[in-house]
Amino acid sequence: xxxxxxxxxxxxxxxxxxxxxxxxxxxxxxxxxxxxxxxxxxxxxxxxxxxxxxxxxxxxxxxxxxxxxxxxxxxxxxxxxxxxxxxxxxxxxxxxxxxxxxxxxxxxxxxxxxxxxxxxxxxxxxxxxxxxxxxxxxxxxxxxxxxxxxxxxxxxxxxxxxxxxxxxxxxxxxxxxxxxxxxxxxxxxxxxxxxxxxxxxxxxxxxxxxxxxxxxxxxxxxxxxxxxxxxxxxxxxxxxxxxxxxxxxxxxxxxxxxxxxxxxxxxxxxxxxxxxxxxxxxxxxxxxxxxxxxxxxxxxxxxxxxxxxxxxxxxxxxxxxxxxxxxxxxxxxxxxxxxxxxxxxxxxxxxxxxxxxxxxxxxxxxxxxxxxxxxxxxxxxxxxxxxxxxxxxxxxxxxxxxxxxxxxxxxxxxxxxxxxxxxxxxxxxxxxxxxxxxxxxxxxxxx
Amino acid sequence: xxxxxxxxxxxxxxxxxxxxxxxxxxxxxxxxxxxxxxxxxxxxxxxxxxxxxxxxxxxxxxxxxxxxxxxxxxxxxxxxxxxxxxxxxxxxxxxxxxxxxxxxxxxxxxxxxxxxxxxxxxxxxxxxxxxxxxxxxxxxxxxxxxxxxxxxxxxxxxxxxxxxxxxxxxxxxxxxxxxxxxxxxxxxxxxxxxxxxxxxxxxxxxxxxxxxxxxxxxxxxxxxxxxxxxxxxxxxxxxxxxxxxxxxxxxxxxxxxxxxxxxxxxxxxxxxx
Numbered sequence: 001x002x003x004x005x006x007x008x009x010x011x012x013x014x015x016x017x018x019x020x021x022x023x024x025x026x027x028x029x030x031x032x033x034x035x036x037x038x039x040x041x042x043x044x045x046x047x048x049x050x051x052x053x054x055x056x057x058x059x060x061x062x063x064x065x066x067x068x069x070x071x072x073x074x075x076x077x078x079x080x081x082x083x084x085x086x087x088x089x090x091x092x093x094x095x096x097x098x099x100x101x102x103x104x105x106x107x108x109x110x111x112x113x114x115x116x117x118x119x120x121x122x123x124x125x126x127x128x129x130x131x132x133x134x135x136x137x138x139x140x141x142x143x144x145x146x147x148x149x150x151x152x153x154x155x156x157x158x159x160x161x162x163x164x165x166x167x168x169x170x171x172x173x174x175x176x177x178x179x180x181x182x183x184x185x186x187x188x189x190x191x192x193x194x195x196x197x198x199x200x201x202x203x204x205x206x207x208x209x210x211x212x213x214x215x216x217x218x219x220x221x222x223x224x225x226x227x228x229x230x231x232x233x234x235x236x237x238x239x240x241x242x243x244x245x246x247x248x249x250x251x252x253x254x255x256x257x258x259x260x261x262x263x264x265x266x267x268x269x270x271x272x273x274x275x276x277x278x279x280x281x282x283x284x285x286x287x288x289x290x291x292x293x294x295x296x297x298x299x300x301x302x303x304x305x306x307x308x309x310x311x312x313x314x315x316x317x318x319x320x321x322x323x324x325x326x327x328x329x330x331x332x333x334x335x336x337x338x339x340x341x342x343x344x345x346x347x348x349x350x351x352x353x354x355x356x357x358x359x360x361x362x363x364x365x366x367x368x369x370x371x372x373x374x375x376x377x378x379x380x381x382x383x384x385x386x387x388x389x390x391x392x393x394x395x396x397x398x399x400x401x402x403x404x405x406x407x408x409x410x411x412x413x414x415x416x417x418x419x420x421x422x423x424x425x426x427x428x429x430x431x432x433x434x435x436x437x438x439x440x441x442x443x444x445x446x447x
Numbered sequence: 448x449x450x451x452x453x454x455x456x457x458x459x460x461x462x463x464x465x466x467x468x469x470x471x472x473x474x475x476x477x478x479x480x481x482x483x484x485x486x487x488x489x490x491x492x493x494x495x496x497x498x499x500x501x502x503x504x505x506x507x508x509x510x511x512x513x514x515x516x517x518x519x520x521x522x523x524x525x526x527x528x529x530x531x532x533x534x535x536x537x538x539x540x541x542x543x544x545x546x547x548x549x550x551x552x553x554x555x556x557x558x559x560x561x562x563x564x565x566x567x568x569x570x571x572x573x574x575x576x577x578x579x580x581x582x583x584x585x586x587x588x589x590x591x592x593x594x595x596x597x598x599x600x601x602x603x604x605x606x607x608x609x610x611x612x613x614x615x616x617x618x619x620x621x622x623x624x625x626x627x628x629x630x631x632x633x634x635x636x637x638x639x640x641x642x643x644x645x646x647x648x649x650x651x652x653x654x655x656x657x658x659x660x661x662x663x664x665x666x667x668x669x670x671x672x673x674x675x676x677x678x679x680x681x682x683x684x685x686x687x688x689x690x691x692x693x694x695x696x697x698x699x700x701x702x703x704x705x706x707x708x709x710x711x712x713x714x715x716x717x718x719x720x
Binding site: 037041053068 | 656
């Protein structure tokens with residue numbers, strides 16, 4: 001079996017990408033708790049994961065609709081701001097990494113090594129501001145500071161017009177926002193390098209350069225709505241094909257996203273939800289250049305991709321379970337990093353893959369939640385016909401728990417422990433499986 | 448991957464994780480009280496206790512006395528369940544509410560207060576909450592709720608009815624609290640307190656928003672019949688005849704809709720249509 005060097009580099013890049021994504025911020029906004037005097041547990045099953053009351057509050061435009069939503073009713077000293085950070089200790093282990101036999105001597109030959117790194121660290125800082133500008137006009141602004149570089153980015157920045165025509169079915173959002181995905185990555189309960197994101201949203205076959213992820217916040221507009229009891233929900237989004245990057249780096253293409261779901265109450269079990277979603281988009285495969293240098297925003301040769309899935313969210317008392325199936329495909333040019341005005345390599349084809357995600361929580365109390373997740377990715381058609389069928393397949397397992405020593409409306413603190421492991425098939429330079437393991441523990445706090 | 452020191456290390460960390468988790472679970476069980484010892488509660492009450500501690504304790508307090516950690520910052524103050532005195536009822540003043548009254552209040556929320564609608568909770572959960580809330584006062588064990596006050600059919604809305612209601616608004620001294628124009632600025636407004644001695648503001652009938660216990664004519668009729676226990680708002684069940692209360696309802700709705708530029712005439716026209 002021979003895997004091209006580019007394929008191996010891409011696989012490593014994928015792993016590095018996972019590392020980068022693991023620092024992705026999540027939302028839990030004590031500013032809302034302070035505004036309404038509700039404990040964290042009122043809106044969160046275990047923060048930052050929303051329960052049905054919190055989801056209804058969010059869908060209502062961060063409003064309880066009790067005539068106390070507009071800022072004019074707040075004490076003038078109230079400022080809707082909160083921060084979140086996680087000091088932590090973590091271990092990262094990566095197996096079968098190609099290393100020089102003698103460090104510093106590239107002529108000494110190469111061996112396969114397991115590299116373990118561990119130590120104390122910080123997550124990035126989220127500055128969470130959100131609420132209402134006026135009755136039925138809500139907003140969210142989340143500057144995020146990277147812990148290592150101090151770089152500030154805008155995780156979210158949007159304004160929403162709520163209850164248009166006095167109907168909860170009509171709401172309009174404009175800006176940068178999280179898509180209404182079936183399981184929120186911004187509210188994920190796991191934080192480690194391997195477990196702090198969903199493969200579902202980020203996986204790409206080795207070599208694929210499609211610049212999008214449903215898990216990333218996107219720039220665009222969204223029409224969304226829900227039934228008065230929030231049991232039936234929908235969201236329609238029109239997005240710039242930039243994966244949320246500012247400054248129109250891509251070109252002139254747009255993506256579309258749709259999500260519909262319905263919940264029903266099963267006596268003695270709770271609220272169950274089923275839903276389906278789809279994402280279609282385009283991305284440029286090359287850019288106009290000047291002096292050989294690509295001109296930002298001049299993307300050409302757009303090619304398409306799609307994601308489509310269905311899910312069930314099942315509650316049984318303190319136990320809840322989410323199962324998601326997703327089918328995905330990218331155009332052969334994107335998957336082979338080939339400009340559309342060039343010829344595809346022999347055997348190039350559009351890759352197709354399927355993702356299964358199972359996440360379960362046992363909420364012992366609002367102060368303690370156990371988390372388990374298994375994700376698998378199976379590529380049913382490789383980007384190159386000569387690539388082994390299981391190359392790049394993933395199995396990811398994450399287990400952990402979060403313990404919240406107190407529960408009130410001013411701040412939140414969680415002691416977090418987690419172990420996560422991802423096995424990728426045949427991706428080492430010697431064509432063997434690789435395993436990446438994370439152990440994470442730390443204090444996750446927001447105030 | 449061969450079993451080596453790294454694997455053993457990871458295994459040790461996982462064991463430590465699970466052990467710590469179990470310890471934390473034990474701590475949470477005794478520390479948070481959810482789930483905690485049953486304390487003689489029924490299963491339904493026990494489940495309600497868990498829900499209460501998740502959703503309600505911040506305002507109403509662990510003892511149900513309305514002294515939650517956020518109570519100092521709320522106006523009006525949270526209900527004191529130990530008194531078993533509730534504003535929104537279908538039963539006569541001074542009597543206990545029906546479970547359906549409490550269910551409606553939890554579902555609807557109390558408008559213009561810190562109490563939101565808890566409609567996102569399942570009906571079963573709301574009933575469990577009611578069961579637990581009733582354990583805070585011995586009255587629920589010792590007394591039966593009063594019989595719901597009947598609400599006769601509403602007569603047609605008319606300018607004459609609203610005019611009679613306006614006269615009753617004056618003669619029954621509603622204006623002394625709610626003000627002659629219904630804005631809640633009557634001469635007594637600044638002196639009012641609730642049953643616990645906290646200052647309380649009369650409702651601004653012109654605000655155009657929902658009333659505390661519902662916005663429909665029937666709900667307003669019911670409020671005038673039952674009074675809002677725990678507040679200075681009395682029951683008019685003994686002082687007025689049902690037709691007179693309907694007249695008052697029509698007048699109050701006229702004031703309310705007046706804020707939305709609706710006159711008695713066009714309100715009548717809309718009803719007629």
